[in-house]
Amino acid sequence: MEGTAATLLQFRNILSQTKKKHFPLEELMEKEIKKPLTIGDDQIEIILELKYGDSKIVPLFDELLHRTPEQNIHVDHIWVKTILNSKSKLCKLLKPKNEDQIKTYKDGCNSIANLQLLNRLENTTKSDTEYDKWIEATYPDAESLSNYQRMHFIPKNISYKIEDLENFWEKRKALLSKEIKNAFPNDFNKIVERYNLKDKI
Numbered sequence: 001m002e003g004t005a006a007t008l009l010q011f012r013n014i015l016s017q018t019k020k021k022h023f024p025l026e027e028l029m030e031k032e033i034k035k036p037l038t039i040g041d042d043q044i045e046i047i048l049e050l051k052y053g054d055s056k057i058v059p060l061f062d063e064l065l066h067r068t069p070e071q072n073i074h075v076d077h078i079w080v081k082t083i084l085n086s087k088s089k090l091c092k093l094l095k096p097k098n099e100d101q102i103k104t105y106k107d108g109c110n111s112i113a114n115l116q117l118l119n120r121l122e123n124t125t126k127s128d129t130e131y132d133k134w135i136e137a138t139y140p141d142a143e144s145l146s147n148y149q150r151m152h153f154i155p156k157n158i159s160y161k162i163e164d165l166e167n168f169w170e171k172r173k174a175l176l177s178k179e180i181k182n183a184f185p186n187d188f189n190k191i192v193e194r195y196n197l198k199d200k201i
Helices: 003-017 025-030 041-047 057-065 087-094 099-108 120-126 131-138 142-152 162-183 188-194
Strands: 073-077 115-119
Touching: 041 162, 057 073, 057 115, 057 162, 073 120, 087 099, 087 162, 099 162, 115 120, 120 131, 131 142
Parallel strands: none
Antiparallel strands: 073 115
16 A cells, blocks of 8 residues: 555554544654655745745745734735836836846746735735835834834845845745744644644643
């Protein structure tokens, strides 16, 4: 027996044999099962390849924020697609060095590094505004900017201008990778701490 069936059989055996009164997560994590229960670097790389339109985007960001799903949440392009998908607008704003740079910006438009969750009002207000201008106008003081950066996993102390977008995406992917590791810890005790399970075990 191989694949999913074998994995489910191992799960069933652990569940039926456990003497714990709670769900035996620790035993499942310690058992050598073909399908890993933890998220490693390879899985994180796969997650970071998610793109706009994928149904996993919203629950992923909700989990990173450790919050229950909210109503009227929109997946927003940080730098708007009406700019990144328009060669004429890119050439006007960016003054690209070559065609490869234009392609890089277009290819990155729908990447997870260029996505955030906004409520309907925020998304409507942002509309097609250039990101650096929007963030400056919307979060004019240090406290509101810091809160926004924390809630949306936006790297700090870097340029948000379009000519520095590749660097922004690189820094944000690194930040998202770190947040994913924190949200899906491999250590049982860290899981207990994150989900406040100490009194339930």
